[in-house]
Amino acid sequence: MAIDVLHLGHGVGLRTSHYPRVLDGTASVDWFEAISENFMVPGGRPLTVLEHARALAPVVLHGVSLSLGSVDPLNESYLRELKTLIQRCEPSWVSDHLCWGSVGGHYAHDLLPLPFTEEALRHVVERARRVQDRLGRQILVENVSSYLTFSHSTMPEWEFLSALAERADCGILLDVNNVYVSSVNHGFDAAAYVRALRPARVGQIHLAGHSETDTRLIDTHDGPVVPAVWDLYRLAVRCFGPVSTLVEWDDHVPEWDVLCAEAELARAVETEVVGERRARSA
């Protein structure tokens, strides 16, 4: 089986600093990714912006609060509100993260890593299946950046993510920057991660900038994509073919044209790699 999503091209995140361009119709881009929680409101400016964005280009919904890995019960009111938003904006797909973010009903507002064990896998598979049942559609699940690992993990992250996608019949949102950040922090082979994923399961790619400290990389989304991540993206396109790709830029958000130039760079990389693939197979 596979994830059934379209190739939308190269998009950008829908962020408040660019709302005026969305509202005046000058925000020209292949597609927008909207943070679901920012639009789970009964009315007002956010929904007006979302409607304008939807009129300009396809929109996808990206959540940060599903808490797929938590042992808390699934948040049914959250799922109801998400479903209402889905019905309102008809996103091309819906995604959230491979993480946990709540305990005892308290939300950490962070994307916390999971141990990669069979027990955790069974737990996340069961919850992902229930989420998809509630929403009536497949979701994409994104790998997060992490700054610690669990000594009792029994499999690498890519094996866990692949197994989740197969057993829950969901898709993968592969954040190439997160793969790179975690690979440096934990000393694994980022290329092996990408090569291990089944192309039919990868529905979207994220690119972003990160920061470097003396001891680790931090997933800050506050600057351009670095050369090593572009190289990993090249490998991803070689492995998966063209996949809808989004540039995440959430802090020190640049002018619209600078943001779109980064998305255009992604397009140029994809075009170059696809051309190489064609030339090799001719």
Ligand SMILES: [Fe+2]
């Ligand atoms: Fe991401």
